[in-house]
Amino acid sequence: MQTQRYESLLLTIPEITNDEAAEIERALEKKLQENSSKLVTYDRWGKFLLAYPVKSNEYGIYFLARFDIPVDKNNEVVKELKSLFNLKFNATIMRYLISNIPNDSPAVYKRPQSLDETPKDVDQFLKENKMSGFAPKRSFGGQESAPKEEVLEADKQEMPGE
């Protein structure tokens, strides 16, 4: 049977628990299996700072699901999924988008970096990337910062003359 691949990006509330996230996956899989479709992947993107507040939430958590739907049934299944997101998970899912993608599209895709992935601790970030930070230990020429002391001595010599 010929199938068409779809993907849906779900934007959920930031307070969502692991159980609720798993429940969405379970309900989605069950609904797809009823209609002889198959869930391919279900990824958690993590927490994001939204571009604008949605339902008075500054933050949100994204989930991306990909699934195959038989070509002759696609309209009905998409309709059922929409009603599932709108009615059953009205409290948790704030926004969603279902779109069809080419069947041979690669499994790896580019996505923005979430807040969980961005480093919070500066020292840890510097250690991981083997960086020394903003204060340079050596000058640009690769020499030790010796000339500074000479200048200081010269100042001291001038002091009594004043």
Place this chain on the structure above:
Amino acid sequence: MVKKIKLRMNDRLIKKRARRASFSARKQCRFTENPELVGEIDYKNVDFLKQFLTERGKILAARISGTNCCYQRMLSREIKKARALALLPYSHS
């Protein structure tokens, strides 16, 4: 007294041509030059789409970015998808 001389048609055309020739070379479309980039146009690839937005979050005109018509349509469609999902802003206030 300075007389204002009205340029004849022929002279005006010469002036117009000279002005056009003085402009820099025409902007070229990034996607026609490099067709591999077309795969990057996706509503999930927010960092790439941000190159085609102004500071206020508006979609950059094809006249300015030099993008071809068909790719501009693809871009604007994906940007609008990303806006609906709060990945990109409608406008920065």
